[in-house]
Amino acid sequence: MLHAVLPFVLCLVLFIIGLYAISVKKNLIKVIVGVIIIHNSVNLFLVLIGYRVPATGSAIAPIITPQMGRDAMDVRELLSHSVDPVPQALVLTSIVIGLAVVALMVVMALRLHQKYGTFDLTEISKLKG
Amino acid sequence: MSETLLILYGVICFMLVAALVAVETRDLLSSVLCLGAVGFGLAVVDLIVGAPDLALTQVVVEIFAVVLLIRTVVAREDTTREFIRDTPHVAAMGAMIMGILIGAYVCFQQLTPFGDPPMVMGASYMRAAEEAGATNLVTAVLLDFRAYDTLGEATVIFAAIMGCYALLRTRGRKEEHEGHDADS
Numbered sequence: 001m002l003h004a005v006l007p008f009v010l011c012l013v014l015f016i017i018g019l020y021a022i023s024v025k026k027n028l029i030k031v032i033v034g035v036i037i038i039h040n041s042v043n044l045f046l047v048l049i050g051y052r053v054p055a056t057g058s059a060i061a062p063i064i065t066p067q068m069g070r071d072a073m074d075v076r077e078l079l080s081h082s083v084d085p086v087p088q089a090l091v092l093t094s095i096v097i098g099l100a101v102v103a104l105m106v107v108m109a110l111r112l113h114q115k116y117g118t119f120d121l122t123e124i125s126k127l128k129g
Numbered sequence: 130m131s132e133t134l135l136i137l138y139g140v141i142c143f144m145l146v147a148a149l150v151a152v153e154t155r156d157l158l159s160s161v162l163c164l165g166a167v168g169f170g171l172a173v174v175d176l177i178v179g180a181p182d183l184a185l186t187q188v189v190v191e192i193f194a195v196v197l198l199i200r201t202v203v204a205r206e207d208t209t210r211e212f213i214r215d216t217p218h219v220a221a222m223g224a225m226i227m228g229i230l231i232g233a234y235v236c237f238q239q240l241t242p243f244g245d246p247p248m249v250m251g252a253s254y255m256r257a258a259e260e261a262g263a264t265n266l267v268t269a270v271l272l273d274f275r276a277y278d279t280l281g282e283a284t285v286i287f288a289a290i291m292g293c294y295a296l297l298r299t300r301g302r303k304e305e306h307e308g309h310d311a312d313s
Contacts, residue, residue, distance in 0.1 A: 062179075104293055106198060108296060
């Protein structure tokens, strides 16, 4: 029971650390750090969902190697040993989109710093205009 | 418990410590570097659980993100004062954490156990890829079975780059600055 959920609980702890940074910290860079930590924790969770512990041997990546050949028996071996490829493919998309979002957030923070001269959110909301 | 799982737990705990340091340190440069440690830990986890494509992408993306953030925070201190913890704030935080924990408890009851995903879609993709002649299942899913998804990803990246360009451009912004100065 414990080993069935322990990795997911650790992901949840990482998520809560990021949430804490977003909700408590007053520095824009710390907020961005929190968003990136949450992003990493969700990616970690999805990758761990797709992991599998096969009955015999160890898990392998979902790649057909030249040694395997292409007959039906090797595909059955891949089916019984490989990890799930679907979460990996979607997390690959998510990682790249995350970089674009981080770049946009950093550029916004830089513009705010140019305009107000500080990363402090309380100062920024005080200085209207 | 197998050796692989022990290493997995070790790396995830390293990520947790790095995340805590990244959130709590006063020096913004150390904060950003510890964030890079979290990302590289994620790359190592990807390698352990059999996702080499993800590990490669994660390393490249993490280098980009850390360089970008270092460029932003270099020689800047975290000058913000400590968060003032009055009663409504503490109550709201407590309610939020309780809500998350209760929701997590309910979700963990329903979750498929670690190491045993149903893999319905993945198995059918594997049979289809075997007939289509693909060797790497992850790229087959990305570029063949779910190519529209990748097209949408490219659209999002394009939109983000246009946003960055619009925020960073210097030409055509002169009047706005003068107006701001005249107002203040």
